[in-house]
Amino acid sequence: MGDVWSESWRIAVALLAVGGATLLWIYLLPRLSVPSHEEIRPGDTHELAVPIDARFNRLERVMTGLSIFCSFMIFLFASIVIYVIARWGMGYSV
Amino acid sequence: MTDTAERLESSDAAERNPDAGPGRELADSGDRLLLIGSILTGTFLGSIIGGPMMIQGIRKIRRAAATGYRIRPWPVTIIGLYILIDTANNAFGWALDAFAHDTELVQTLFSGIGRLVDAGYYIHYNNTDLGGTSASGEKAIQLACVLFVFPMRLAATWGFLKMKRWGYHYLIVTSWLYALVWVYYAINLTITFDNRIGASQWGMVGYWIIDIPFFGAFFTLPYLYVLNSKAWCCR
Numbered sequence: 001m002g003d004v005w006s007e008s009w010r011i012a013v014a015l016l017a018v019g020g021a022t023l024l025w026i027y028l029l030p031r032l033s034v035p036s037h038e039e040i041r042p043g044d045t046h047e048l049a050v051p052i053d054a055r056f057n058r059l060e061r062v063m064t065g066l067s068i069f070c071s072f073m074i075f076l077f078a079s080i081v082i083y084v085i086a087r088w089g090m091g092y093s094v
Numbered sequence: 095m096t097d098t099a100e101r102l103e104s105s106d107a108a109e110r111n112p113d114a115g116p117g118r119e120l121a122d123s124g125d126r127l128l129l130i131g132s133i134l135t136g137t138f139l140g141s142i143i144g145g146p147m148m149i150q151g152i153r154k155i156r157r158a159a160a161t162g163y164r165i166r167p168w169p170v171t172i173i174g175l176y177i178l179i180d181t182a183n184n185a186f187g188w189a190l191d192a193f194a195h196d197t198e199l200v201q202t203l204f205s206g207i208g209r210l211v212d213a214g215y216y217i218h219y220n221n222t223d224l225g226g227t228s229a230s231g232e233k234a235i236q237l238a239c240v241l242f243v244f245p246m247r248l249a250a251t252w253g254f255l256k257m258k259r260w261g262y263h264y265l266i267v268t269s270w271l272y273a274l275v276w277v278y279y280a281i282n283l284t285i286t287f288d289n290r291i292g293a294s295q296w297g298m299v300g301y302w303i304i305d306i307p308f309f310g311a312f313f314t315l316p317y318l319y320v321l322n323s324k325a326w327c328c329r
Contacts, residue, residue, distance in 0.1 A: 003198075006197070010194040011194045013193045017193055018240060021245035021246075024245070025250075029253060030258065067316035075309050086287070087284060087287060
């Protein structure tokens with residue numbers, strides 16, 4: 001029983017650290033946010049229901065897919081470059 | 095027949111005032127389920143409960159949409175959930191290593207991961223005063239992320255899903271921070287390659303297994319920049 005208690009409170013501390021910090025940021029972020037003038041619109045008081053149309057047309061879909069693909073290729077390339085430079089920099093054979 | 099009449103009636107009411115009525119209650123309740131479910135999904139074992147909760151949340155939002163309530167676009171919901179799960183997974187994983195490294199559960203989890211893909215969580219585990227991984231660079235980025243970057247990203251994603259202006263802005267900010275974290279992490283990992291990846295069972299395959307999930311930042315940034323930012327207008 002003592003072991004269960006010992007396991008539980010340690011795991012609870014870990015969860016509370018993330019949860020507490022997240023709640024702190026939920027409090028702080030809206031207060032730290034500085035909206036640009038053009039974004040303030042009268043009557044935006046409701047929480048969720050905003051009349052938006054986020055559907056992309058065909059060109060926008062292609063461009064979005066392409067940019068995500070390019071981003072992925074940059075990520076892969078950078079992963080290899082970082083590996084090679086770090087290994088070489090520490091004097092190991094790549 | 096009665097059901098259809100009731101649905102039409104509620105649909106008319108929703109059309110007159112889409113911000114009120116059962117649609118809003120359903121959508122809010124669905125959002126709460128999505129939030130709790132996705133965070134549970136990011137806590138390893140909790141995914142057994144988190145998965146069904148997320149499905150129930152999506153069902154509720156679909157029902158809200160059927161009443162005529164204007165819900166946010168589905169791509170936004172899906173991307174938001176992906177970010178929540180990804181961030182919760184990283185945040186709780188490192189939080190467990192930082193604060194719960196003396197427990198049997200965490201030692202079992204990390205010695206398995208360490209043996210297979212990253213020996214920094216296996217060799218000399220729990221041998222420093224801070225506990226957990228003995229890789230000092232890893233410990234630095236771990237605490238910075240658990241106490242700063244990941245909670246901020248979780249908060250920003252919730253704001254993003256609620257169509258808050260600050261949520262959209264800070265999700266971009268934290269995506270760049272996430273990219274920075276990856277650069278630091280990848281350099282730190284490969285500089286001590288022989289002691290970590292090299293000493294694990296899967297070697298280079300393990301490097302790619304722990305590297306690829308960091309693609310999250312590189313996936314969300316292009317998507318966030320093509321969205322119409324003015325849609326995130328709630329304060």
